[in-house]
Amino acid sequence: MNREDTNMPSIIVFVTIIAILLGGGFYLITHKDIYLKDKEEVKVEEKKSIKILEDSDYIYYSNLETIDEHNSLEYKTININIDSVDAKELQETLNNNMSAIRDSLIRDAEGNVVSCDMISYDYNVTSKYISLNVTTFSYLQNEEQLTKSIVNHYVFDIETGKILNTRDILKKENLTDQEIRVKIREYIKDDTEVDIDATLNSEYSLSIIKDEKVVINTVVKNANMDYNVSIEMD
Numbered sequence: 001m002n003r004e005d006t007n008m009p010s011i012i013v014f015v016t017i018i019a020i021l022l023g024g025g026f027y028l029i030t031h032k033d034i035y036l037k038d039k040e041e042v043k044v045e046e047k048k049s050i051k052i053l054e055d056s057d058y059i060y061y062s063n064l065e066t067i068d069e070h071n072s073l074e075y076k077t078i079n080i081n082i083d084s085v086d087a088k089e090l091q092e093t094l095n096n097n098m099s100a101i102r103d104s105l106i107r108d109a110e111g112n113v114v115s116c117d118m119i120s121y122d123y124n125v126t127s128k129y130i131s132l133n134v135t136t137f138s139y140l141q142n143e144e145q146l147t148k149s150i151v152n153h154y155v156f157d158i159e160t161g162k163i164l165n166t167r168d169i170l171k172k173e174n175l176t177d178q179e180i181r182v183k184i185r186e187y188i189k190d191d192t193e194v195d196i197d198a199t200l201n202s203e204y205s206l207s208i209i210k211d212e213k214v215v216i217n218t219v220v221k222n223a224n225m226d227y228n229v230s231i232e233m234d
Contacts, residue, residue, distance in 0.1 A: 050161040052083045058130045058156075059123045067105060068113045073139060075102055078121055082130065084161025090154060094119070094134065104138075114141050124210045128172070129164075130156040131208040151228060153207040153217055169206045173214055175233070180204065180216055187231050188220055195221040 051058065060079050067073040075098060080091040101117040108114050116139050123132045137149040155164045170176065181200050188194045204218035209232070216231040 050083050051081050053081055056081050058125055073118055082156055082161045086163040087161055124208060126208055126212050128158055129208045130158055153205045155208060166206055183231055184218060193223040
């Protein structure tokens with residue numbers, strides 16, 4: 001057997017390896033979009049949520065000061081555990097408002113609360129939203145009631161952390177302004193003391209409850225006294 005015959009298997013193996021390398025390189029070049037897409041999908045999967053602290057709730061409280069346990073009156077710091085500019089700015093605003101109302105507290109000689117301004121919170125988390133409701137009100141002991149109630153609704157997109165406006169929610173939920181106003185009309189149509197036109201021309205806001213339903217929040221214009229309502233969409 002001559003030297004050329006002896007080296008032939010080595011040459012074949014070498015050529016095969018070169019062909020595989022060239023073929024693999026060509027595949028990566030021609031399919032780089034798929035490769036990059038796969039890497040992007042992996043990165044998306046790694047980001048599990050928009051939370052700042054993964055083991056904490058989206059909304060939690062600290063610095064709790066109970067003013068009146070019987071009437072559930074308390075001052076507290078709200079922590080919005082969402083990594084976004086909107087969340088940070090809203091948290092700062094709400095906590096500044098809470099600090100400002102602390103000076104409104106008046107007690108009698110026995111230490112009972114006579115009057116105070118308060119802010120309370122509740123929220124719902126769904127697969128698409130974090131819906132935060134902020135109620136500002138005044139408590140008056142003599143009237144044994146909560147007065148001057150104002151409710152603001154903030155709906156966060158659970159993927160981006162941005163606060164959605166009414167138009168955003170309508171679009172995401174495939175609803176129209178007309179459908180909203182039809183629902184309001186149905187709700188108030190049997191009350192003869194309601195100014196239907198004035199009510200329908202009022203601004204409304206939207207929030208989300210736990211069963212994923214959209215809730216319309218608006219003011220009913222009544223002959224005696226205007227009042228807030230929350231109406232669930234079907």
